[in-house]
Amino acid sequence: MDPLKQIAEHLERGDDERVAALVSEAIAAGLPAADILNRGLLAGMAVVGEQFRVREIFLPDVLLAARAMYAGLNLIRPLLARDGVPTAGKVVIGSVQGDLHDIGKNLVGIMLKGAGFEVIDLGNDVPAARFVDAAAEAGAPVIGMSALLTTTMTVMKEVVDLVKARRLDVRTIVGGAPVSEAFAKEIGADAYGFDAANAVDRIKALVHA
Amino acid sequence: MRDLRDRLAAGEIVVGDGAWGTMLIARGLRPGTAPESWNLERPEVLEEIAARYVEAGADFVTTNTFGGSPVRLRAYGLDGRTEAVNRAAVEAVRHAAGDRALVAGSVGPCGEILKPYGNGDPVEIADGFARQIAALAGAGADLIVVETMTDLTEARLAVEAARRVAPALPVIATMTFDRTRRGFFTVMGVSVAQAVAGLTAAGAHVVGSNCGNGIEAMLEIAREMRAQTDGPLAIQANAGLPESRAGALVYPESPEFMASWVPALVEAGVRIVGGCCGTTPDHVRALRAAVDAARPR
DSSP states (O other), X not given: OOHHHHHHHHHHTTXXXXXXXXXXXXXXXXXXXXXIIIIIIHHHHHHHHHHHHTTSSOHHHHHHHHHHHHHHHHHHHHHHHHHTOOOSOEEEEEESSOOGGGHHHHXXXXXXXXXXXXXXXXXXXXXHHHHHHHHHHHTOSEEEEEOSSXXXXXXXXXXXXXXXXXXXXXXXXXXXXXXXXXXXXXXXXXXXXXXXXXXXXHHHHXXXX | OOOHHHHHHTTOOEEOOOOSHHHHHHTTOXXXXXXXXXXXXXXXXXXXXXHHHHHHTOSEEEOSOTTOSXXXXXXXXXXXXXXXXXXXXXXXXXXXXXXXXXXXXXXXXXXXXXXXTSSBOHHHHHHHHHHHHHHHXXXXXXXEEEXXXXXXXXXXXXXXXXXXXXXXXXXXXXXXXXXETTEEEOTTOOBHHXXXXXXXXXXOSEEEEEXXXXXXXXXHHHHHHHTTOSSOEEEEEOSSSOEEETTEEEOOOOHHHHHHTHHHHHHTTEEEEEEOTTOOHHHHHHHHHHHHHOOOO
């Protein structure tokens, strides 16, 4: 069987040890790191993301798959850097209100990494200025914000306004249980992601816009 | 005041309270602040909210201790004050309610995902729940509400801790489900049937669902639960899912709309009905009126 397909399939099953072993074998066999990443790890995460979107699988399966992805990613990261393989882009993410529902934000982070993005996760309770500072410092073209409660969503508008005031070339995307497309439009955000997989699609579009 | 179990045994339908988080934020709780920190710093706000729910006709009022497990308080540096945080919350509700409503000690998720999927250690998490619940019971809570759970293992740890450290108190245990094309599941993959079986086995007196859904989906969940148990069910729905209206975000389900579903919920075996995110004292008042007009078969 195609070793890259094997990597993808074991990643889908969440078998981190097997993924690490297969990635090591692929490296030893001289396969390009970019292929191991794109046709192995990221191909597997794409399947996992879709299965979670339709709830054929649930959060525990995604977390195990993500662990397997990181196991492989850690092995090829130095090679990707050496080969000058570009990432899909940098994205700053964070929750505007700390809550256990930051599961949603964490999922977006997992899915973004699974799509080849470099993710700067600011965690929970992130004030507006910190989002914008982080994006400016890292040269990240996208800020992703998650909120759980309607009353804390003002921070999202502050970020959008701050990006404009500082004239940064940064796009903003919002998501979370109370957030909607209409809300995103109202506050002037560039996009709305209705779930983790959709957020990744929208971010890809923002980066290439 | 009569015990929750006596009321349920007598065929009463019990009315719970509404949201706390959205009420606190409306009163100035800032992002980055633990809601539970107000138990120590602003107990008068808790009393005011509790009094409004009592006045609206709630039979029990929950304490502001959703994140009161030391595992969760640790993120705010408050774990060392677990006992004080939980005690103050019970005292605030008791002060407002007197003998007009029962005090329900709220226990929410600890905020960590259990091993092997996350880093949460089950022993530490169980000990944390036990410490929180012992404080709630010691301060005089009348019942324990384990709520908004999505992981059945964690929910069971909380229910078992309640039965262990507060064996005299009734326990309501509710989980949060999402609608999928294969039916209702929690984000962790727990089905309605698994929730009923697991929570009951852990020792919960009442099982049910809270948060995540408006009242219509909750009726479907209640019916699924009914197929698994003859025991009393608890439903605490959100006031729908938030919508954007003229620049403001609102929870769309009115008190009247929510209350109009009470007869169907009772028919499905629901014996405890209350509100979750976005619900207000007005919702509780409408639920109270509908419950008083309805009678179980």
